[in-house]
Amino acid sequence: MASAPRPSEDALIARFFAPLAAAGGLGLKDDAACISPRPGHDLVVTTDALVETVHFLPGDPPDSVARKALGVNVSDLAAKGxxxxxxxxxxxxxxxxxxxxxxxxxxxxxxxxxxxxxxLLGGDTVKAKGALTLSVTALGEVPAGRMVPRTAAKAGDILCVTGTIGDGALGLDLRGDPAWAAALDAGERDFLAARYLHPQPRHRLAAALRENARASMDVSDGLAGDLAKMMRASGVSATVDLDRVPLSPAAARAVRAEPGLIDRIVTGGDDYEILCAVPEKKLDRLRLEAEGCGIALSVIGQVVPGHGAPVFRTAAGERRYDVGSFSHF
Known part of the structure; x- marks a missing residue:
C-alpha cells in the first residue's frame, strides 16, 4: 500500500504554526511580519541555533526541544532587561x-x-538532508537607551546570579550513568534531567535588571567562562567565593558524592540563569524585586580592577579556569 503523501509546506504552516502566531505575524500568510515597538522603546534582537546531537539529543521529547529553543532566546532577552x-x-x-x-x-x-x-511572528520550514536543526530569533523591547549591556561592569560592583548553577550540565551527564548518580534519589535525578531539558528563562526579572544592574548576561556556556567574557568586555576582573555559588539540593548531594564535580558545575553549560554586576547601593533593591518575582538571587563575588581571569576562592586556595565555557570551535 502506498504511503500517504506528505503535506505541503503551506499546509504544515497552516496546521501547526499559524495557530501560534501573534497579530504582527499576519496569520503567517505573508512573507514577513509587521511590528512596531512601543513609543519610546528600542528593539533588542537575539538569535540561537540548536542542532541535534549538539544542543539536544536524538530521542529528546519534541515539546522539550521546542521549549528549549525558545527558552534560550528569551533568557538572552531577560539578561538585557x-x-x-x-x-x-x-x-x-x-x-x-x-x-x-x-x-x-x-x-x-x-x-x-x-x-x-x-x-510566534513568522519563520521558515524546510527539509534538510542532515540532522534536525532549528533557529529562533527573538525580539524584545526596552525603554530607549536602557538595555543592560555586558560591557559596563565596574570595580566594586557586586556579582550576583539567579537560581542555581550546574543543574543543566549534571542533567546532561546523567545520561551517561555516572557513578555519582547512585547517591541521588529518583526525584533528584528527575530534577536535574528536567533542568537540562527545560531552561527557565528569568524574564520576570527584566525590569528589575534595567533599574538595578550595571552589566548582565545569561549563563549559557558555563559560569566561569561567561563571567570571564563579561569581565573582559568590561575591562575588569572578578573574585568569586566558590562556596557561595548556589547549588540545588540535587547538585549539592552529587558534589558530596564526588567533590571534583564542582569544576563541572562551574564550567558546564545550560544553566540559563542571569549573571549580573550590581552597584552595592542597588543590591538590596534588586534582591527585594527578585524575591517579589519568586526568583532566588545569590551574591557570589565582586568585580575588581585588573585584566586577569576571574579568581574562584575556596577554603583550600584559589582556582582559575583557563577553559571556562563550552565552545563549538
Whole structure:
C-alpha cells in the first residue's frame, strides 16, 4: 500500500504554526511580519541555533526541544532587561520527520510561547538532508537607551546570579550513568534531567535588571567562562567565593558524592540563569524585586580592577579556569 503523501509546506504552516502566531505575524500568510515597538522603546534582537546531537539529543521529547529553543532566546532577552515581543522560527526537518513529532513540537512551542509571553511572528520550514536543526530569533523591547549591556561592569560592583548553577550540565551527564548518580534519589535525578531539558528563562526579572544592574548576561556556556567574557568586555576582573555559588539540593548531594564535580558545575553549560554586576547601593533593591518575582538571587563575588581571569576562592586556595565555557570551535 502506498504511503500517504506528505503535506505541503503551506499546509504544515497552516496546521501547526499559524495557530501560534501573534497579530504582527499576519496569520503567517505573508512573507514577513509587521511590528512596531512601543513609543519610546528600542528593539533588542537575539538569535540561537540548536542542532541535534549538539544542543539536544536524538530521542529528546519534541515539546522539550521546542521549549528549549525558545527558552534560550528569551533568557538572552531577560539578561538585557528586555520584555519579549515575539520570535521567528527557522526549522530544518530531517528526511525521517513525522507529523506526530511536529504536532508535539508545535504544542510545546505554543505552551512555551504562552508561558514566556513571546508569540510566534513568522519563520521558515524546510527539509534538510542532515540532522534536525532549528533557529529562533527573538525580539524584545526596552525603554530607549536602557538595555543592560555586558560591557559596563565596574570595580566594586557586586556579582550576583539567579537560581542555581550546574543543574543543566549534571542533567546532561546523567545520561551517561555516572557513578555519582547512585547517591541521588529518583526525584533528584528527575530534577536535574528536567533542568537540562527545560531552561527557565528569568524574564520576570527584566525590569528589575534595567533599574538595578550595571552589566548582565545569561549563563549559557558555563559560569566561569561567561563571567570571564563579561569581565573582559568590561575591562575588569572578578573574585568569586566558590562556596557561595548556589547549588540545588540535587547538585549539592552529587558534589558530596564526588567533590571534583564542582569544576563541572562551574564550567558546564545550560544553566540559563542571569549573571549580573550590581552597584552595592542597588543590591538590596534588586534582591527585594527578585524575591517579589519568586526568583532566588545569590551574591557570589565582586568585580575588581585588573585584566586577569576571574579568581574562584575556596577554603583550600584559589582556582582559575583557563577553559571556562563550552565552545563549538
Amino acid at each position: 528586555a520584555e519579549p515581543v515575539g520570535f521567528l522560527l527557522a526549522l530544518a526537518l530531517p528526511e525521517d520527520w513525522t507529523e506526530s513529532w511536529l504536532a508535539a513540537f508545535a504544542a510545546g512551542l505554543g505552551e512555551a510561547a504562552g508561558d514566556f509571553g513571546c508569540p
